[in-house]
Amino acid sequence: MTVHGLSSPFTPHGDQPLQIAIVGRGFSGLMMAIALLKSVGQPFRLRMFDPRPIVSGGQALATARSTEILNSRARDLSVSTGEPKDFTRWLQANAPFREAVSAAIPGFGQIFVPKSTFSDYVYQRFSEALAQRTDVSVQMSNEGITSIRRNDNGLFTLGLADGSEAIYNTVVLATGYGLKVPLEKPEQDLEATLRDRRSAPRHVVVMGNGLRAVDQVLQLRDGGFAGRITILSRRGFLPQPHTRMPADAVFPSQPMPSQLRNIVRFVRKACAEAEENGWSWQAAMNGLRKRARTLWASLPPSEKRQFNRHLRAIYDSHRNRLPADVHARLERELAGGLTEMKRGTTLKHMPDGLFVRWAGQTTGEHFAADKVIDCRCLSPDLKDPVVADLLSAGLATTDELDLGLAVNPAGELLTQRGRPVGLFAIGPLGLGSLPDIDLVPEIVTQTYAAAALIDARARPQLQAG
Numbered sequence: 001m002t003v004h005g006l007s008s009p010f011t012p013h014g015d016q017p018l019q020i021a022i023v024g025r026g027f028s029g030l031m032m033a034i035a036l037l038k039s040v041g042q043p044f045r046l047r048m049f050d051p052r053p054i055v056s057g058g059q060a061l062a063t064a065r066s067t068e069i070l071n072s073r074a075r076d077l078s079v080s081t082g083e084p085k086d087f088t089r090w091l092q093a094n095a096p097f098r099e100a101v102s103a104a105i106p107g108f109g110q111i112f113v114p115k116s117t118f119s120d121y122v123y124q125r126f127s128e129a130l131a132q133r134t135d136v137s138v139q140m141s142n143e144g145i146t147s148i149r150r151n152d153n154g155l156f157t158l159g160l161a162d163g164s165e166a167i168y169n170t171v172v173l174a175t176g177y178g179l180k181v182p183l184e185k186p187e188q189d190l191e192a193t194l195r196d197r198r199s200a201p202r203h204v205v206v207m208g209n210g211l212r213a214v215d216q217v218l219q220l221r222d223g224g225f226a227g228r229i230t231i232l233s234r235r236g237f238l239p240q241p242h243t244r245m246p247a248d249a250v251f252p253s254q255p256m257p258s259q260l261r262n263i264v265r266f267v268r269k270a271c272a273e274a275e276e277n278g279w280s281w282q283a284a285m286n287g288l289r290k291r292a293r294t295l296w297a298s299l300p301p302s303e304k305r306q307f308n309r310h311l312r313a314i315y316d317s318h319r320n321r322l323p324a325d326v327h328a329r330l331e332r333e334l335a336g337g338l339t340e341m342k343r344g345t346t347l348k349h350m351p352d353g354l355f356v357r358w359a360g361q362t363t364g365e366h367f368a369a370d371k372v373i374d375c376r377c378l379s380p381d382l383k384d385p386v387v388a389d390l391l392s393a394g395l396a397t398t399d400e401l402d403l404g405l406a407v408n409p410a411g412e413l414l415t416q417r418g419r420p421v422g423l424f425a426i427g428p429l430g431l432g433s434l435p436d437i438d439l440v441p442e443i444v445t446q447t448y449a450a451a452a453l454i455d456a457r458a459r460p461q462l463q464a465g
Contacts, residue, residue: 017135018044018458021158021168023145025050027440028174028427030126032447033138034079037126039451042458043135047166049158051144068115068215069323071239073246075109076441077118079125081448085109090121110246112323147389150421170454172411172424177378202227203368205354207346208375209233209313211320214330216375217339229339230369232356235313236343239320241327243282250279251287256295260303263295264311285318292435293409301400308401316377319436380404380429395421403432410449422457424450 020036022029025048033046070077078086088108091097097117130138147159148171156171204220206213206229217229231238252270257263267288271281288295299307307315322330333339343359344367353369381387382398387405390396396413399406407413407430412420426447428438436442 018042018170018454019168020044020046020170020172020454021156021166022046022048022172022174023050024048024174024176025052025140026174026176027122028176028443028447029172030122031079031443032172032174032424032426032450034122034126034129035444035447035451036454037129037133037136038080039448040455040458042455044458045137045139047139047141047168049141049143049145049160051142051161068219069112069326070115070118070440071112071211071242071321071323072440073109073242074111074113075246077113077121079122079444081445086125087118087121090124091117112242112326145386148386148395148423149393150395150423154422156423169458170422170424172426172450173429174426175429177380177428202370203230204228204371204373205230205232205367205369206373206375207232208377209236209238209341210316210375210377211239211322212377213375214239214322214326216373217333218326218329221333227338227370230367231339231341232344232346232354232367233341234343234345234359236341236359237313237317238330238341239322239327240282240318241324242321243280244324247280247283247286249287249290250274250283251291256291258298260299260306260311281318282321289319289436296435304401308403378428380431390423395423396425399430399432401432405429405433407433409434409446410453411446412450412453424454426450 018040022032029048029050033048036044036046074088074091075084078084078088080086091108091111091113094117097113130136141160143164144161145158146161147157149157149159151157151167156168158166158168158171160166202225204225204227206216206220209231213231213233217231220229252266252273257266267284270288271284274284275281296304321327334341344356345359346354347357347364348355349372350366354367354372355364356367357364380403382391382402382404387396390413391398394415397406397416398404405413405425407425408420411424411426411430413423413425414420427443430437434442434446437446
C-alpha cells in the first residue's frame with residue numbers, strides 16, 4: 001500500500017501549502033474550485049477526484065445537447081457572487097452566440113441558454129481563475145474514493161480505489177447526489193432508442209415528471225422518434241412555465257404563519273394578490289424562494305414530512321419552471337395525442353415494460369413498453385459505502401427526515417451534536433437541510449461561504465506553523 005505521508009506534496013507539514021481535496025468534478029466540484037481559487041488567500045494544493053476521466057458541468061450539464069435549455073435566466077447564473085452580470089457579459093463577448101440571439105431581446109440577462117453554453121462558461125472561468133493563481137497547483141485524479149477518516153491531529157485520510165491513501169487538511173464532497181457513477185445515462189438510453197427502429201409501433205415510457213423528463217421527451221422527438229411516449233409519474237405535476245419577461249421577486253413582508261396549513265393559504269393568497277396587482281404568481285414564488293430556507297427550518301419534523309408527502313411535487317413544479325417557449329412546445333406535444341401523462345407508481349421493472357399501480361387503484365398491472373427511461377428526481381445516496389462510513393464514524397449525520405446529510409448553510413457536515421468537523425458536502429447532498437440547494441444560484445453562494453470558512457480556519461494553522 002502506498003501512503004502519501006508527511007513528505008508527500010499533498011500532505012500538510014511545516015510550511016507546506018494547505019492541502020484540499022474535492023471529490024467530484026461536476027458543476028458543484030468546479031464551482032467549489034472556482035470559489036477556493038478566488039477566496040483562499042494563501043497558497044494551496046488542490047486535488048479533484050472523480051472516477052470519470054472528464055471535467056464536466058455535472059449531471060445536469062454533462063453531454064448536454066444544444067437543444068437542452070437551462071431553466072434559469074442568464075441573469076441568475078453568474079459564478080461570481082460579486083459580479084452578478086458576469087455570465088451575461090460573457091455571453092455578449094461570445095460572438096457566435098451573440099449573432100444567434102435575436103436583437104429584439106431586451107438584454108442578455110433575460111434569455112435562457114443551452115446547457116452546453118453554460119458548461120463552457122463554467123469551465124472557462126475555472127481555467128481563468130487557476131491561471132491567475134501561480135501559488136496554487138491543481139491535480140485531476142481519476143481514482144475513486146473508498147473511505148474518509150479523520151485523524152487524531154484533525155487531518156483527513158482518503159482511501160483510494162487503487163489501495164493508496166492521501167492526507168488532507170480539508171475534504172469537500174461535491175458529488176451531486178452520491179459517489180457512484182451511473183451505469184446508464186438518459187442520453188445513452190436515447191441513442192440506443194433512436195438507433196433501433198426495426199420494431200413498430202414503438203412505445204417509450206419516461207419515468208418522472210420534472211425537468212429531466214421533459215428534456216428527454218423533447219430529445220426523443222428531436223432525434224426523430226415518432227412513436228408513443230408515456231410520461232409516468234406518481235403525482236402528475238409537470239413543470240410550470242416561466243413568464244416571458246423576468247418576474248422580479250414579490251412577496252408580502254408580514255411574518256409567515258407558523259403552521260403548514262396556514263402557510264399554504266398564505267402563499268396562495270400572495271400569488272393571487274401578485275396577479276391582481278399586475279405581477280404574476282411566478283413573481284410571488286420567486287419571493288417565497290428567498291424565504292424558503294428560514295421557513296423550512298422553522299417547521300417541526302411532522303410538518304416537514306407532511307410537506308414532502310403532499311406538497312413537495314406541487315412546489316417543485318412551480319419552482320423548477322420551463323422557459324415559456326419550451327413549455328408551449330410541451331403542451332403541443334401533449335395535445336397531439338402521441339405523448340400522454342399517466343399517474344401511477346412503478347412497483348417492478350419487467351423485460352417488456354413495468355408493473356404499475358395506477359392512481360386510485362389498489363392492485364398493480366403490467367404496462368407494456370419497448371423502452372423505459374428513468375428520469376425521476378434523484379435523492380442523496382445515503383447507502384453509498386463512503387457516506388455510510390461517515391455516518392457510522394460520527395463524522396456526519398442525516399437531517400431530521402433522513403433525506404440527506406445534515407449541513408449548515410456553508411455546506412459543512414454536522415455531527416449528531418450539531419458540531420462541524422471540517423468536512424463539507426456541497427450541493428444536493430444537503431437537500432434535507434437546505435431547500436433549493438440543487439439550484440445553481442444557491443450552490444454558487446454555498447461554495448463561496450465554504451471557501452471563506454476554509455480560508456479563515458487555515459490562517460491560524462499557517463501562523464502557528
